[in-house]
Structures are given as C-alpha cells and as structure tokens.
Amino acid sequence: MIAGAIAERLELPGEAVGELKLSVVDRRRALIENHRGLLACTEERIDVRGGHGSLSLSGVGLCIEAMNEKDLLISGKLERAEWDG
C-alpha cells in the first residue's frame, strides 16, 4: 500500500512497484502482470494473487494461454473482474 502511495505521489506507473496490472482486449483476452501466483482456475473463474489481495476474472471457457513468473495471459469470454482485499 505504501509503495502504491509513493508511486502515486511520484507519478510512477503502479506496475513499476509491483502492483497488479490488468489489461483486457475486447473481453476476449486479459493480461495480468505482476501476479504472485494462481489461486484457482476453472473454465468459469480464474483467481490470481496480487501484492495486496487477489483478482478474480469470471467468464465462460476461460483458459490460461501462457504463464510465467510475472505475467499471465487469459483467453475466453470475460464477463467480470473483481478485486479482493
């Protein structure tokens, strides 16, 4: 949280200080950067842990197209994104 505030004060992008970044392309693809791990994965919901909570993406036919230590690319029909914590 402190890092987030500092970044905001310094007008730095959030991902530079390790905050979760979600990019969505036309409800078909979502790129999550700076994740800290996969919490759950079903075809209807994918939960990802972030620095200060978790992010849940809901939809239909969700699939993790690619994943590495920092980024996660999700495909499917995205319906909702929820932040927890």
Added chain:
Amino acid sequence: MLVETGLLGLARIEILGAEPELLVNRGVREGLRLWKIRRVDGCTFTAATWERDLPALEAAAADCGCEIRVRSLRGGSRGRALFRARRVLLAALLLAALLLGASSLFLWEIRVVGCEKLSEGQVLRALADCGVERGSFWPGISADLVRSRVLTELPEIAWMTVNVSGSRAVVLVTEREEKPEIVREDEPADIRAKCAGVITGMTVLNGRPMVQPGDAVLEGEVLVSGSMESVTAPTRAVRAMGEIRAETRHELTAVCPLEALQIREPSRSNSRFALQIRKKRVNLGFFHGKGLDECDKIMHEYNLGVKGLFALPVTLIREERHPRRLQENWADREEEMKAALLRRLQEQIDGEILSSEFAVSRADGLLTVTLVARCSENIAETAPFAPPG
C-alpha cells in the same frame, strides 16, 4: 512454433491432484514453460509444455502431491530421430543428383534420324567405330571428326551431324542421292522389244518404224530404227524415240515347301525382363519350356529417364519368345504366293494386266504356283544403234 515443436518436442499433459494450481505456480517459479492451462474437472488440469521440462515438472509434481500424465508427444526426440532419418534421405537425394549429373556426361541413348536406304544398325555400327556408342563420354566427342570418319566409312551418306543433349545423342543423317542416268539426245539409238508380243499401238517420235500394229515381235527385235533414209540426202543416224504398246504374255512361277515353320500365338509366359546397366545385362527371369532353337526372339527396349531430356544408363528390356512349329498351312501360303506373284508382275511391266490365271500343284512336298497373265504394256527399250546390214 513449428520448428520449436519439432526440435524441443511438444508434450500435452494432464496434471492430476487436489490442487493442480500449486504445481502450476511451482513450475512457473522454476522457469518451466506451461501454457494452454485449462481445468477439465475438479482435480485435473490439461496443459502444454516442452518435452525437456517434463522431468523437472514430474519432480515438482511429486512435491505438490500431483501426478503428471503425458497425453501426447510431438517432435522432440522423435522429431530429431526423423530429422536424422531425413538427413540420410537428403544425403541419398544429393548422391542421386550427383550421380545423375555425372551420368549426363555420358551417352545413354543414341537415335538416328533420316535413314531410308541405310539401316539404323549400319549407322550405329559406323558410329561405334568412331567411338560414339552407349556409355561414351560426350564432351570428348568431336562432331566434325565423327562426321568425316563416318562419311568415309559410309559413302551412302552425304552429310551428318551429332547433336548431344544431356545424355541423349540425335544423329541427323542425309543420304546421298544417286546421280540420274545421263542420256545423250544426239547419240544414235534403236528401239528394240524388251519382250515378245503383238503390237497394238505405236507412237514414234523419232526414227524409222520397222513394225506396224498387228505384227508379232520377238524379244530384242528392232521396232524403231535410228537409221533414217532419204532420197535426197545420205542416210542419217538418229536417236529413235517412241512408245510401242503390245499385248504380251507373262509366266511367273513360285515354289515353297508345303510344311512351313509357323509362329505360335505369343503367350505371357514366354516373355521375360532384363536390365541392361551400361553394357552389362542382368536377366530378371527365365524362359519356361524347351530351348531357344526353334524360337523367334523379339526384344523391346525401354530407356529409363525423362523422354527428350535425359536418359539413365539403365535400359529395361522385355524379351518375347515366339515358338515356331512345323505346320502344313498351304491354303494361306497359296494365297500369299498368288498375291506376291501379281505384285511382282506389276513391278516388271510398264502397263497393265489384262487377265491372269493361276495353276497350282502340290507334289513332292512342294507347293508350286504359276501365274500366266496377258498384259498390255510398252515394250520399247532403247538399245545401241546398229546400222542396217
């Protein structure tokens, strides 16, 4: 991706366990590549990974209480094996191309064009004497040298050339035309009868007629004399010219044995194949039945290669054996002989056949056919001048 799949090997796996996510997170942390991750049921994920990451993933799975099942494997070690096999194939193709290139420096097919009086075999033999034959190294062949040597050997040829294209040689031949007989118009000559007959018509252009229509003449008798008499001038010698038509009678006889060797109908079992590699022949089968003494052999040769482009030093030969047997088949032979006799007579005379009769006899194992024909023909024949005695 296709190259990567081929080289690294694509593994489709199933991750089974209570919490497959744990394994996914662990794998990602360890730098293992995982993609296309999808949950198929409560405790199963499907994913894709590289073949090389499988052992590390399996080790991680054991720690996470999961199990890895490989559903399919593409490329990788199998791909490399295939690539190795293809490397051999590529090497074989390269070797074949090299051999083909080397073989194109030699002649494997020689075709002779333009022969009418000479046989193709005569020309090929003369060419072989000059070093142009199957298997000859064509860059060492000089068309000029070959031409001058063949022209010396075969005077019937007026001009020839050897065109080499790849491993094929086309020999173009122009045969020499025979010089026409030179007739000196001013040289005195008589016209004599070339055969006996009864004169039916005369057209005398020059000379003194010695016979008239209705006369019977013998072979060699003077019909038109070249001696022209005159009351006002001395006797002149001229070249007699004209056409003397006469009714003639010809008799031709042909004899042949009653029994003749006949070719039986060919059958499939009487053929075999052989390969000729350069000058070496390899038989690919055997003839069945008796020996080859009473057989006609017919050989069909097929040059392997691309027609008109290049030929390989391999020739496929199909050899047919047609057995002959002694057969009394005089009915067919009689008709053949009659037709042959008529053809022969027509070639002999300068006119037409008015009527013909055949006499056939079979005696002492011989078939004798005699043609008696009445003809209307020009019996004039120019002969050296003989002054009247």
